[in-house]
Amino acid sequence: MKILHTADWHLGKRLDRFSRIEEQILVMNEIVDIANNQQVDLVIIAGDLFDTFNPSIDAVELFYKTLMQLSLNGKRPVIAISGNHDSPNLIDAPDPLARECGIFLIGHPKATVNPIALDSFSISKTDAGFIELQLNSYDYPVRILHTPYANEVRLKEYLGEDKEAKLNTILAENWKSLADNYCDNQGVNILTAHLYMNKQGTGILEEPEGEKPIKIGNADLIYSEIIPSQIQYTALGHLHGYQNIGTKEKPVIYSSSPLCYSFSEAGQTKYVSIIDAKPNEYVTYEKIALNEGKKLERKTFSSVADAVEWLTDNPNTLVELTLESETFMTSDERKLIYQSHQGIVHLIPKVKEVKGNETTFTEINLDQDIQSLFNDYFKFKNSGQDANEELMSLFNEIEALNK
Structure with missing residues (x-):
């Protein structure tokens, strides 16, 4: 049987x-x-x-x-x-x-x-x-x-x-x-x-x-x-x-x-x-x-160009993509990545930080509001210091003008 x-x-x-x-x-x-x-x-x-x-x-x-x-x-x-x-x-x-x-x-x-x-x-x-x-x-x-x-x-x-x-x-x-x-x-x-x-x-x-x-x-x-x-x-x-x-x-x-x-x-x-x-x-x-169904891939790259090349070569996948870099990802880079592949489930930017002889990567949450994202960027550029109220107020004014 x-x-x-x-x-x-x-x-x-x-x-x-x-x-x-x-x-x-x-x-x-x-x-x-x-x-x-x-x-x-x-x-x-x-x-x-x-x-x-x-x-x-x-x-x-x-x-x-x-x-x-x-x-x-x-x-x-x-x-x-x-x-x-x-x-x-x-x-x-x-x-x-x-x-x-x-x-x-x-x-x-x-x-x-x-x-x-x-x-x-x-x-x-x-x-x-x-x-x-x-x-x-x-x-x-x-x-x-x-x-x-x-x-x-x-x-x-x-x-x-x-x-x-x-x-x-x-x-x-x-x-x-x-x-x-x-x-x-x-x-x-x-x-x-x-x-x-x-x-x-x-x-x-x-x-x-x-x-x-x-x-x-x-x-x-x-x-x-x-x-x-x-x-x-x-x-x-x-x-x-x-x-x-x-x-x-x-x-x-x-x-x-x-x-x-x-x-x-x-x-x-x-x-x-x-x-x-x-x-x-x-x-x-x-x-x-x-054998049916899309493959799930967890991929990590240190350059946008390498990420785009892999994404273009592997279209029939669902991807969790981590991008490690020394600076925040620009909006053009993010747009280029999403345009190169229709199956990006999660995009996880990680920014390199060097403290003494130790290198770490800080994960950036792209799902948070724009004010929190700006403050994270400010802290990265200013040794962990938060943006003050005056600077955040100015940022909010600029953000309002762009809407």
């Missing part, structure tokens, strides 16, 4: 003023093509389906269109759980209609998916946080333990009455109970969750820059050691870089986001994970690279 695992679509995501919807259309089509070319039997989407609780019409349209294509109009089951960016109620809302097309949308932890029989497969068993699928082309079922995102308080409300118990304990007991009841070695056993999970005793995994964090201290940190022994593959969402925090035999995979969504991800290759699973055997799996 072949399973495609993807996550963290963040449909509707913007990077500052830049919409990513056109790139997302391309990469969604790429994921559909991979699913078809690999002839996968099942698709799992492990949360953060949208970027906000109230996604745009374009994002919602792309989401349902992609799910319909992945489901082959009801022939291939698709299971999607909510993440920390999603509204659980919004994800749940279309489920009665979606399930008739083989699409199962799970918004809340411990949700119960009602049984259904379609032409190509059926849900043969169900429980809170669990479904068993029987595909007509296989003589064994696939069991899926599913845990959409909820914060620590809500997870405890869903999964246990003991509010003082650690989240690890609550999840471990819940997953173990489901696995012991339903996951024998006569079927394929999968866990999918949108959680901050790591292997106990290892370094902290960085959450995506600019994303809503899950990990607050160690309160929401879940350890992979609590995954039941019956589980053959764990499909995770939340971290945007592909990584296996489990073992080769029992992989626990963050499949990555389909696009680079922040400059901390610049240079990352994005993937989907393809799993080949049989009952009572270790799974085999491979990551397949996604």
